[in-house]
Amino acid sequence: MxxxxxxxxxxxxxxxxxxxxxxxxxxxxxxxxxxxxxxxxxxxxxxxxxxxxxxxxxxxxxxxxxxxxxxxxxxxxxxxxxxxxxxxxxxxxxxxxxxxxxxxxEKTYLNKITQVFDFLPAPGQSVNKLPAAIDKDTDKATKDTDETMRVKAETSLTSNSMVSLGGFGGYVVFGFDHTVVNKEGNDFIVKSNALATWAEPGTIMVSYDANGNGKADDEWYEIAGSEYNKETTIKNYEMTYYKPETEPTNASEPNYIRWTDNQGQTGYISKNSFNRQAYYPVWKGATITFKGTFLKSNIAGSGNSWSNLPYEWGYSDNWANTNEKAQINIDWAVDKDGNAVKLQGIDFVKVYTSNRAEGGWLGEVSTEVSGFTDLNLP
Known part of the structure; x- marks a missing residue:
């Protein structure tokens, strides 16, 4: 130059x-x-x-x-x-x-998550385990809060360990030590544990530090993936979960955690015999409501055979980290009205579970996050 x-x-x-x-x-x-x-x-x-x-x-x-x-x-x-x-x-x-x-x-940066700003999983079979949560005060530890769970999620993600976001709407918000610049082609990957026949897609939101305060409090833009404009997709979807009064004593319970949504539907998250801890975030109150874009899952199966095939492109925990289809282009971002936006770069990412689905003994579909790669760094 x-x-x-x-x-x-x-x-x-x-x-x-x-x-x-x-x-x-x-x-x-x-x-x-x-x-x-x-x-x-x-x-x-x-x-x-x-x-x-x-x-x-x-x-x-x-x-x-x-x-x-x-x-x-x-x-x-x-x-x-x-x-x-x-x-x-x-x-x-x-x-x-x-x-x-x-x-x-010139400056050298870390190619990883360096900070977690917010963390709130929806009920799910790995909640209170990834990361572990403390429900009651003991001699050795104090009951967890929003802040202590944020710190635990930050400790996990900054060391490339995994967090679970639970069912629909559960989310994590994180950032980096640099701005992820919007260059030609794909820009980043949100790392996960996606398998070829078992995807747990998460919607990705991006934002940049417009006000310069270093906090994730600016306007958010949704990465409009392959499902964004489909008739089965529901924008402005809301789902409320209700904390059970008691934990079931039997090995499994199909009618475990009740939920309702703003589409007039209601149902339950099941409890399975493989995960016996509480599935509802133990540090939260009687109800939790999540909002976002609902995507119809590809879940299919019965008995011991289940699959949830990935969407074509544009989501986290959808394709394996090494698959090019796991890569995200910042140019796919849209505003709250669905209009395309041209962002120079991003400083913050929010990921939340897109589906409301269960696969028998495999349990609910719940997005996991294990790290981040800026494709434009060496």
Whole structure:
């Protein structure tokens, strides 16, 4: 890449104006000595003060190519180097521009989950086991809470161990030590334990740190996989689980944890003889409600033979980690209205179980997460 160094800011005034004419925009921004400096895969944020900005339009260009049409710039560089960045403000009175030098430093990052922001599984056969939860105070431990379970999930996922999200809606929210840049082609994999004939698909949501506070509290976008526009898919689905008053004493119980949904349906999660612990998150209250996109499962079988075949593309715990169909493209993201969005990169990922299904002795379909790979890191 050709490097262009600029040591002086350049202000262009294309139109002079008299006292009774509209004044052209005035860009007030002091460039740091030597220009701006940022590490690659970290957000560069520039907020110019523009006077006479009424009815003005704005443009940011990188090496002559427009990258934004906003007053403020939020941009992430994928590669180290020195860049020419130009900001223009234009109204009926004229146009002003300012040119900056931006130095992007090389940086090495971890290719893994580095933080868990939230964790709440729906009832399921591996809940309270992956990770383990403590129900009652003892001499050696204290009953778990939302925060202690978040820390346990973080400990598991930052060490490439597994967490279970339970039945429909159970989720985990995590992040990284860098921004996952949206490059050409597929960008990341959410690692799982998917098998060729037993998928437990999870819907993937992505977000970027728009407000710059380092928290996963910005707008979320859904990765619109192969099932997104199918007639069997239900958007804005809600499911409520009810904590049983007592645990069953028999080896298995088909009518174990009751659920209802916003489609007028009700049913139960079964308890099986292979997992005897409580399936309802022991640190939560009498009911839990989850919301999201419901996907009709491919579950089929009877007796000892069951399968839940994967969807074509766009989900976690759907294809084996080594299969190209497990890879996710950030360009598949859509907003809450289903409109495609173009994200420069993402900082946060949310995964939740997409299905409400059981496979006999195999139990309920429950998404598992065991890690993350940024396909754009070496």
């Amino acid at each position: 050709k490097k262009i160094l600029f040591t002086l800011s350049v202000i262009l005034s294309l139109t002079a104006c008299s006292d009774d004419e509209i004044a052209s925009p005035e860009i007030g921004l002091t460039e740091p000595d030597g220009g701006y400096t940022i590490d690659k895969m970290q957000w560069l944020r520039i907020q110019p003060e523009v006077k006479n900005a009424n009815d003005a339009t704005f443009s940011w260009s990188l090496e002559g190519e427009e990258i934004a049409a906003t007053a403020n710039l939020v941009y992430v560089f994928a590669e180290a180097g020195t860049y020419n960045l130009e900001f223009k403000a234009k109204n009926a009175g004229g146009e002003n521009a300012k040119i900056f030098s931006v130095t992007v430093n």
